[in-house]
Amino acid sequence: MQNKVSLPVIKRLPKYYRYLSDMHKNGVVKVSSSELAKIMGTTASQVRQDFNCFGGFGQQGIGYHVDVLLREITNLLFSEKKLDTILIGTGRLGRAISGYLTAEAKGYQLIAAFDKNPEEIGRQLSGVDILDIADLESFCKEHHPEVAVLCIPRQSAQELAPSLVALGIKGYWNFSHYDLSVVYDGITVENVHLGDSLISLGYRVRNN
Amino acid sequence: MQNKVSLPVIKRLPKYYRYLSDMHKNGVVKVSSSELAKIMGTTASQVRQDFNCFGGFGQQGIGYHVDVLLREITNLLFSEKKLDTILIGTGRLGRAISGYLTAEAKGYQLIAAFDKNPEEIGRQLSGVDILDIADLESFCKEHHPEVAVLCIPRQSAQELAPSLVALGIKGYWNFSHYDLSVVYDGITVENVHLGDSLISLGYRVRNN
DNA sequence: TAGATTGTTAATCGATTAACAATC
């Protein structure tokens, strides 16, 4: 029936994937929408709607086969081909994130890091070279990275964004406070605004 | 007129705060809802609705005074009193996040870190002691932290959650993949699921 | 006064939830 997979659904998919992986590991064979809903903190209706977005493969009266569902979601979320990725900014956050990316993230291949600080350039980070940001253009023209991880201040991100977009980078894991998606079309931006997240937490802790 | 400040509004407040701070620094005196909307990537309607949630202080025909607006939002988001905060998990991510929290985050005071690894216990991190997680209860009963930063695996978070909640910790900056808000009421959880974020980015890069 | 822009109500849109026939 293939409804459109809306953004809220996409955001829930990794969570389904995680819980279904667990069940699969623990030998659970079937699961109902209401069981999943309870673990996920949502409703059975939503679970069924979500799964119907990418094709119904439950069995009426029975539920869903964990392995079928897991296979479908895995196919949807992951691909054989890893996304070539560059890291921009090798400060404290950049270093931590590069470690996370290489150690824990499926589907991404870090191929280079960039910084403007001469002390950083030439060193290694998570198994790749730290290059001069001035060489970004020549590097991209040769290696065509698909994703950039931005661990730089807002000002730098704003300055760099036009080149990055022009060089054909389509996906951005954005830790800077400059939101590219406001300005550029046709790119995919996943924002992780740690500062905003903390501010909003503080507000809610104080006012709840 | 004080409408309810809904979650989407709260999530936008830090962004308003950031842009208004900038304008204030640059000597901009007044701003209209449509100017702000353009920078924020939203509509003038939404900007006006948002500001009316916490009391209208624009001037019809004129716009908003940057300093008035900034002062109001600052009052709303920040407080004299910092939130006493503990960090749980001093692995790579925990170390990076503790640095971020102490160096860049207003409004939070890190008062201790916890780990279960004997090699970590007794060392220092971002100016605080790393304590044995076994001492969590006695520490909390003495110091009453308000916020916990969870940089531990899902399993550990799930095991620890009942104690944390019972010890009265109200706010959670949650980097683990265990979502406390599904299970516990009356707490505030700000989830930062880096893994999910990457998976969803990958999906969208491939399918856009 | 005329132009601009707010505050606020009404309309629209999209996502979530409820309901129920189909069917295992």
Place this chain on the structure above:
DNA sequence: TAGATTGTTAATCGATTAACAATC
């Protein structure tokens, strides 16, 4: 067959956007 649970349509809900009178 009876009970359970899906797939799917309809109803609800909440957030966003549009519209416009009020007013600077």
